Amino acid sequence: MAGQPRLFDLPDAPEPWELAAEADLLTAEIVLPLPTPTTFHYLVPDALRDLIRPGQRVKVPFGRGDQLKVGFVVAVGSPPPAARRLKSIDALIDREPLIAGDMLELTKWISERYLGSWGQVLDSVIPAGVKKQAGTREIRCFQLAEGALEKAASLKLPARQRAVLEVLQEADGPVPVDQLEAAAQCGTSPIHALRDKKLIVPVRQRRSTMTEEYTPAARTADLILNPDQQTALDAILEPLQAPRHETILLHGVTGSGKTEIYIRAIREVVSYGRQAIVLVPEISLTPQTIRRFGSRFSSLAVLHSHLSDAERHWHWQRIASGEVEVVIGARSAVFAPTPHLGIIVLDEEHETTFKQNATPRYHAREVARERARRAGVPLVLGSATPTLESFDRAQRGLDRLIEMPNRVEQRPLPPVVIVDTRNDALVPRGHSIGRALKHSIERSINEGGQVILFLNLRGYSPVLWCLKCNEGVKCPDCDISLTWHRDRGKLLCHSCDFEMPPPERCPSCGQPGQKYLGAGTQKLEQEVRSKFPDARIVRMDSDAMRKPGSHDEALERFRKGEIDILLGTQMIAKGLDFPNVTLVGVIDADSMLHQPDLRAAERTFQLIAQVAGRTGRGEKAGRVIVQTMSPDDAVIQLAAEHDYLGFAKRELAQRREHHAPPATNLARVIVRGPREDLVRAEIRKIVETLKETAKGRGDDLRILGPAPAPILRLKKLFRYHCQLSAPTIEQILEWWRAAEARFSLPDEVELTIDVDPLDLR
């Protein structure tokens, strides 16, 4: 039996008596961080019987060598029917589960929906600080032993020992040693004496070392809602009160007062003792936004990427304890461990940062939808320019659509003037700012208004052109032109961290005579400074805003009116709400329009609409100037007319025609490696296998490629890709799973699959 030495390896199938012996044994189902969908069963040793719960991590022996691996417990129960010889759990890592049961199930859903392994999804969903219990320490504490007070009453005790007992009696729980000494005004000896008399017992407790306390902002009163806002709020309250799940797409133009509606809906949720999660793009997570929510709720947790491990863990614990009413955060806050979720709000629904760019490549909007569905609570999506995916769902009646076509206080949307820069006197001679824009800037500043100039290109010049090669100087590791950053005196690659001083001769042909072409924000800044020498100007892009806090500081100065012209990249296009901005200039609306991307038109429309939304938000009227070389382009014209519905209708028709989303669903397979021949060979094999697997699965399954990725080489790796499409996502997932089992890759080649890809770079 168990004590008997075994001379031979055990067979896989256990003997009948072994089954009987295992019948009342407790087993745990464990997920390991392996790229396999399999879960593994282990015996729970008696010592862990009462401690083990789903959501905790354990160490288990794995493989022939019984190497210890860390896995998550996902279920505890009796042995699985397909009995085999089970190994035992080696150790329990966490006292408490790191993740609740419903969230565990949600991570499983993510692993299926985005084709990653459950173990890897789990690993990435729990913040490192939570796993490490960052910011906490084990502290020696003492508490009263059972019946200690009764026993003490019949004992003659010295005064100091009595004092210790009194402190513990009042504390009603474990007290750290140092606090106990201070409160009872004694040293260690009375405490140890009591311990030896078994009147008090030592316990170890995890205590936070965080000293930070949450200070609620000054409370402000509710605003009065206009009829449009009230209608929208009522539409959210209805499923909220039912309660049932519903997704509500709030399509409200910029400045229509969406945030106030979120706040009022969340007030309702909080009044039920439930919590709300508000997801916003990382760059919208400004002090202004946080203050806006902080001033309306008594407890708020903020989750963003700049938190330290300790801070994140601290917020996580506060959220899990239920003391937090509202969680506001970027993408990953969709996993906030709220015990009684009441609503999820996802603002700026169209923002691409909601899609994670690393495995697991989930979209927070879809995860939020699934989480809300499982919790039976509403999901509110807000945007002035919804994605066609969301708009299409709403139009088909799958989600509820609420339109808010007007700005608050009947403020008009700003007029958008399209300027054809082909006929400009200045632009063909290398200027970024054409005559019309220049005059408008002058006028705005003279009238005491502020100006925002948008250019989606950082650096000074995006290309260093060799006149001999007729080519730009490229990064040695990537297939990308180097950008000249004049302030740092270096050429930089925007895809990797390569940098070099500007070469005197072309690195490829050795000839002198190179030219800097094109303009980025640095060059624009120089031009603006020379054209408006008296204006106070600030450039905002990721180069200028590298110091932590500089972003918020610049915005604060702009708000106070200490800056006349704010120029920058994407960073200034979104969400800013400054009433004195009377002019917005888009330097080059074409940069996005002509990209080989199925969403190029959508991005251009969104960009113009969002940028236009930055002006005309106060008493003063605002206007927008859009410089373009394609003034007749339908997308640019629709954007200038603020005609989202017209744009959506037109674009949806085109997407259908091209079998593009949302008419179909996509997945993109990327293969990369240091050797181009191997990468190309692998992608061919994969496409062959996929084509074979597609047979008999209906003729709706399409495959595009293989082809070199638009940026063939990135960070020294060659990249090839192909694209799968099918009418439903389930068809794609099923197709891939059937094919996946049939290929294996050489060591040097890596494969990624991106379900619902947002870009095809």
Next chain:
DNA sequence: AGCACGCCGACT
């Protein structure tokens, strides 16, 4: 993901 097993070619 590791790691062993297994079935083919070039060497002592």
Next chain:
DNA sequence: GTCGGCGTGCTC
């Protein structure tokens, strides 16, 4: 005859 290539399959 054996050493070692890396395709295949399993890990509770």
